[in-house]
Amino acid sequence: MENSEIARILNEIADLLEIKGDNPFRIRSYRNAALTIENLPFHLETMVREDESRLDEIPRIGKGLHEKIVEIVNTGRCRYHEDLLKEIPHSLLDLLRISGLGPKKVQTLWKELGVTSIDDLERVLKAGLIKKLPGMGAKTEEKILRSLEEFKKRMGRFKLATALTYAQALVSYLRELDGIYQVEPAGSLRRRKDTIGDIDILVTCRKGVPVMERFVNYREVREVLAKGDTKSSVILKCGIQTDLRVLSKESFGAALHYFTGSKNHNIAIRERARKRGLKISEYGIFREDTGERIGGEREEDVFRSVGLPFIAPELRENRGEIEAAEEGRLPKLIELRDIKGDLQIHTRESDGANTIEEMAASALEMGYQYIAITEHSKAVSVAKGLDEGRVLEHMKRIEEVDRRFKEKGLRVLKGIEVDILPSGDLDLDGEVLKRLDIVVGAVHSKFNMTKEEMTERVIRAIETGLIDILAHPTGRLIGEREPYPIDMERVMDVAKRFGVIMELNAYPDRLDLNDIHCKLAKDKGVMVAISTDSHNRMHLWNMKYGIYTARRGWLEKEDVLNTRSYTDLLKVIEERRGLPSP
Ligand code: DGT
Ligand code: CA
Ligand code: CA
Ligand code: ZN
Numbered sequence: 001m002e003n004s005e006i007a008r009i010l011n012e013i014a015d016l017l018e019i020k021g022d023n024p025f026r027i028r029s030y031r032n033a034a035l036t037i038e039n040l041p042f043h044l045e046t047m048v049r050e051d052e053s054r055l056d057e058i059p060r061i062g063k064g065l066h067e068k069i070v071e072i073v074n075t076g077r078c079r080y081h082e083d084l085l086k087e088i089p090h091s092l093l094d095l096l097r098i099s100g101l102g103p104k105k106v107q108t109l110w111k112e113l114g115v116t117s118i119d120d121l122e123r124v125l126k127a128g129l130i131k132k133l134p135g136m137g138a139k140t141e142e143k144i145l146r147s148l149e150e151f152k153k154r155m156g157r158f159k160l161a162t163a164l165t166y167a168q169a170l171v172s173y174l175r176e177l178d179g180i181y182q183v184e185p186a187g188s189l190r191r192r193k194d195t196i197g198d199i200d201i202l203v204t205c206r207k208g209v210p211v212m213e214r215f216v217n218y219r220e221v222r223e224v225l226a227k228g229d230t231k232s233s234v235i236l237k238c239g240i241q242t243d244l245r246v247l248s249k250e251s252f253g254a255a256l257h258y259f260t261g262s263k264n265h266n267i268a269i270r271e272r273a274r275k276r277g278l279k280i281s282e283y284g285i286f287r288e289d290t291g292e293r294i295g296g297e298r299e300e301d302v303f304r305s306v307g308l309p310f311i312a313p314e315l316r317e318n319r320g321e322i323e324a325a326e327e328g329r330l331p332k333l334i335e336l337r338d339i340k341g342d343l344q345i346h347t348r349e350s351d352g353a354n355t356i357e358e359m360a361a362s363a364l365e366m367g368y369q370y371i372a373i374t375e376h377s378k379a380v381s382v383a384k385g386l387d388e389g390r391v392l393e394h395m396k397r398i399e400e401v402d403r404r405f406k407e408k409g410l411r412v413l414k415g416i417e418v419d420i421l422p423s424g425d426l427d428l429d430g431e432v433l434k435r436l437d438i439v440v441g442a443v444h445s446k447f448n449m450t451k452e453e454m455t456e457r458v459i460r461a462i463e464t465g466l467i468d469i470l471a472h473p474t475g476r477l478i479g480e481r482e483p484y485p486i487d488m489e490r491v492m493d494v495a496k497r498f499g500v501i502m503e504l505n506a507y508p509d510r511l512d513l514n515d516i517h518c519k520l521a522k523d524k525g526v527m528v529a530i531s532t533d534s535h536n537r538m539h540l541w542n543m544k545y546g547i548y549t550a551r552r553g554w555l556e557k558e559d560v561l562n563t564r565s566y567t568d569l570l571k572v573i574e575e576r577r578g579l580p581s582p
Contacts (some may be wrong), residue, residue, distance in 0.1 A: 017030070186261075250293075339368075340562055420461040
């Protein structure tokens with residue numbers, strides 16, 4: 001059983017308890033545990049089977065949860081979860097995915113109007129019944145209607161991290177079969193897009209039938225949509241559709257290229273082929289006149305046949321990569337191993353789960369040269385944000401840890417994630433901010449401003465000259481909250497003048513900057529910092545998702561701040577702070 005499957009059950013328990021109006025602390029503990037488990041860098045089931053007691057090493061998992069996790073791992077189910085589902089219809093949970101519909105409202109809709117599904121909701125919205133409910137009104141109805149539209153647009157797409165986890169587990173499962181040669185995920189997953197519609201897997205093998213048999217009998221399969229000799233489709237328990245195709249060895253490369261996409265990239269490559277008297281399909285590369293096959297076993301064949309070097313899957317969006325390849329100016333894309341440190345990390349002092357020492361120790365294990373500890377500031381009171389006094393106290397603790405880790409090769413920087421208030425003022429005194437090694441600024445409130453207001457707000461913050469890095473610049477939460485409207489071009493122009501670095505937040509729900517914004521930053525000569533925004537040790541491993549997005553945004557090692565050595569990093573910050581003041 002995958003970690004994400006365990007996390008899904010725990011999250012559903014939290015949802016169900018919320019609809020019931022249960023104890024908020026209990027609900028939180030289920031949510032926290034789910035979040036932690038989803039982000040574990042190892043397979044929880046294996047660990048539990050080896051040594052159950054090691055569960056206690058994982059932060060935020062108490063005794064009650066401990067038992068439930070063991071039950072889920074051992075039996076694949078959880079009785080508590082099933083009992084809750086006897087009281088509350090499962091389809092009610094979908095309603096919670098609609099923004100503006102909290103558990104209280106869902107409960108009211110259910111009890112008062114008998115709404116138990118999205119379809120029901122649409123029906124009562126059309127009939128105008130919601131505004132008549134106690135505590136709802138026309139405004140609420142309007143808002144729910146808009147959220148519903150948004151929900152329907154994004155429905156059926158999954159976060160990259162979720163899809164990758166499931167795909168990788170499925171690939172290893174398939175690889176165990178005798179007579180299977182190649183197994184490659186293709187599609188948007190291979191391009192590392194931030195959301196994934198479905199998983200496409202390509203296989204070559206001695207015989208197709210046993211592969212298909214193994215595929216449809218995978219323990220994570222919920223439903224078999226189609227089962228054939230060369231193509232099968234299933235829906236996994238998590239809801240992701242997965243297509244498996246069996247290919248001949250001679251056309252594997254051509255098929256890998258075709259099914260990797262994107263569609264627009266494919267169309268452009270085929271057009272290029274046509275001009276050269278060639279025909280490229282998922283079966284191979286052929287001469288148009290004679291029909292003679294000239295390649296297709298390897299993906300490189302496709303590019304070579306149209307006179308191009310290999311183009312990395314992440315770039316294949318027809319956003320200029322073919323022209324760049326033609327002119328020999330493809331970027332040398334950044335890799336995970338180029339990263340030397342992490343510049344957004346929370347600890348227990350605000351809303352993180354681990355101590356400074358614990359985060360430092362994990363960073364050291366990862367081979368980093370530095371990390372920055374960046375707690376929230378006081379405006380984010382739910383996250384126990386720090387006021388000036390606590391910042392100064394915390395700085396001493398960071399210095400103390402830094403002293404101990406220095407000789408081991410890791411530097412711990414004194415940072416903060418200071419709130420950008422709606423006015424554009426910063427949440428902490430400038431004199432205090434100046435004493436920190438690194439200041440990360442971020443918007444965490446009042447997302448409903450107009451584009452002009454939000455742009456002004458962020459620009460004002462940059463113009464204080466006190467911010468080194470602008471964190472998660474659009475505030476999006478994938479599948480949950482749209483980015484707030486903001487004029488990114490203007491923000492980056494001002495950032496450039498002030499030497500401010502844009503963050504690519506690598507947390508799987510954020511990936512913010514997105515790929516297009518990364519490219520924009522590069523084109524404008526604005527540097528990017530890839531940070532995990534870690535709230536516990538395990539989150540440090542999310543760096544890879546940031547790298548994927550950076551690669552989709554054409555970023556090279558030089559474009560990214562935290563590929564710099566410790567001394568060079570300090571130089572960049574120092575230079576920025578030395579720029580002529582506003
Ligand atoms: P997704 O699943 O929505 O996240 O996005 P993709 O890119 O994985 O799209 P999918 O699964 O529909 O198809 C996989 C690849 O197959 C796609 O990237 C390119 C190729 N493909 C699919 N349909 C067409 C088509 O009509 N024309 C061309 N040229 N290629 C196509
Ligand atoms: Ca796909
Ligand atoms: Ca597909
Ligand atoms: Zn933040």
